[in-house]
Amino acid sequence: MMSRMAESFFAVSPMLAFPLVAMVIFGAVFLAISMRTMRTPNEVIERRRALPLEEDHHG
């Protein structure tokens, strides 16, 4: 069943492997980033979040 599906999928063009690989990479990176983001400690997040609000002095 799976191999038949794969066969008909690649019958359109063997080039379809490219986007497939890219999708896998995207998925992996997305997952990794999301997990890393979620696990970043609150202090770090808060520190970065506040960065634009630090005042500089004009003149």
Next chain:
Amino acid sequence: MRIRYDDAIVRKFIFASVAFGIVGMLVGAIAALQLAFPHANAAPYLTFGRLRPLHTNAVIFAFVGNMAFAGIYYSTQRLLKTRLASDTLSAIHFWGWQLIIVAAAITLPLGITQGKEYAELEWPIDIAIAVIWVVFAVNFFWTIAKRREKHLYVAIWFYIATILAIAMLHIVNALAVPVSITKSYSVFAGVQDALVQWWYGHNAVAFFLTTPILGIMYYYLPKAAERPVYSYRLSIIHFWSLVFIYIWAGPHHLLYTALPDWAQTLGMIFSVMLWAPSWGGMLNGLLTLRGAWDKLRTDPVLKFFAAGVTFYGMATFEGPLLSIKSVSGLAHYTDWIVAHVHGGGLGWNGFMAAGMFYWLVPRLYGTELKSRSLANFHFWIGTLGILLYVGSMWVSGITQGLMWRAENEGGGLLYASFVETLQAIVPMYWMRLVGGSLYLAGFVLMAWNLIATARQGKPVDGEVEVPVDVPVDRKTQFKLLVSPQVWLSLLGLGLVISAGFVGPAQAIVLLSLGAFVLLFSLLLFSVSKSSSEKTWHAKLERSAAPFTILTAIAVIIGGVAEILPTVVAAPEAVRATTNVPYSPLELEGRDVYVSEGCYNCHSQMIRPFVWETARYGAVSTPDESIFDRPFQWGSKRTGPDLARVGGRYNDVWHYQHMLDPRQISAGSNMPAYPHLAEQVIDFTKTPDKLRVMRSLGVPYSPEEIATSTEDAKREAERIARGLESSLGIRVCDAPAEGCDLMVDSKLVALISYLQRLGRVPDRNAAPAAAAEQVDAPTAEVEANEAAAPAEGAEAAADVDEGEVAR
């Protein structure tokens, strides 16, 4: 220790942006007027086909470009707590960019163009853009390297993505082989050229009009609202998903065209996916304003930001919708797309710019905004202007889209005359002009307000107290510059660029090799451990390098996976083609078509719909544009599709139509081109053109190249004399009093090209037979088409294999 920021450069970029914004929008308003009132095509170099590229280039690269540079330079210094790395580089960046804009403003009206949307500038200017962009990148990354703030705020990531992606997009899409200083041919042809162009075109929207402005949003919106961004975690996810997904969406500009189906489907899926990160970003922006809504009533800055982000949400909702194939079937080629881009351009880019300027200029001049009420007034007429503009273009686009496909009872076209579908939307064109003018008026008020603000204050530069100065070790700096990573990056870049100067087969090898080397050097940047010594990574600190690398990988993957397959298949397609290269005169005519910007109004791509084939003829195939450099599929049908116009009318019709379209088609808004009858082509340069084409793999034989000048002249003579005898006009070989048409005029070449469209000639036929063919009525064209593949196959078989493979 106290450091002083370079805010002078920010002030410069702001006023450049305001000035060019007004010019760019004014040109847009003139172009809008021309569509409603064609007599506004006042001069040969100011016709719609030449002004429209000037408008798009001016608003994208001059207005938004300068605005983004201002916003980036101001916020980067503050977020990194350091002055910009080099005042010299900043100055080169500023003046170089303005020179490029001036060069564009001169060359585009002169018809010096590569004929690819938003990438029209010719190769010498393209090289200048690449150089100035590298200057910007060096200045920016150098500033990151000497920063005093360890953490990189999310705005900086968006700036990094902008710099990397634009460099890659610009270089690949601009690859061309020069014929002369003002003319070049794209290294890509037909389908590949279309794919590369829209990969570029779409991502110019993504990485020039979106990512820098999102970075700006993440800095200035919290500043103006005086509260931090709603969710920093969401902003991280927003960034990564946006950068990864955007790069794939390009083919949604090519749905139902001759692009392979798999690429179309891919473009559609990724476009629909794009909705999620876009709305994540919009919500993050709007929610930052929660609790500050009361300020919105009085503060023009927050008003512009809130509306700008809302328009971003609107445009990014509409975009995925338009990428659904069935919706695209209706909307593509119509004004609906024009509505879409102006929702984004006027609403998102224009309003974010206005908000940022109103916030920045008082601070940069140590004073208050001159007139708050005027700024609020600007907001309201700007909003009204956008609503009128977008509303009228929606109505216009959907009306015309529905009229094109409307069937009568017999199953034929209900509105067989194209002009009828144009007449129906002319009132909307006037309404659009009103909307656009209101918006422009608001901008002029802003300019006055900003200048008055600057006048009442005096330039002040921001300063900040930093704990200690980080000592700069000259020796390690030098070592950094000669590290293998840097050399490899340069080598990779060199390989990619050199791909532009060789044949397609070698180009593929060079391109993939270059991409590989670049990727490898980026990996080196990331993996080499360097906790003890002071190296790039120690300087760039944890996040900068990995972010840069990952971003680069994200944008490279999408491009390589989408484009490489068609590029690899190209030489084989040329070998198998049944098509025949353009004759020397047709090629010259095609260059006139490109130079006049006819593609701004005419498509050359018949989609597989019944109503479309009934109006324009058989569905377009990839083979038909295999020798087209650049491709001219077009993106907007202000006029009818021309893919199969060859043979539909005789030369006399074309001659009269080009001189005065309204005399032949009452109600047409096509510009008149009488000057083309006088302007002549120097056919002694034709062999150079054929030679470049041959170097790109087009099967011209050396004999054809050698005789191309005489060939073109002979063919022009035939067409011109034909017109002379049918019309009794005065045809001249040399300029003289009372001439109606020059033999070697651009008009004659253009007619020869138009008559070729959709037809594959039999090169071996006697000239007399060819002459008959040109004047053939419609019925014969079909017979001709049916016979064409067989004839073409013979012609292709005649060509030496070795030549084709080059």
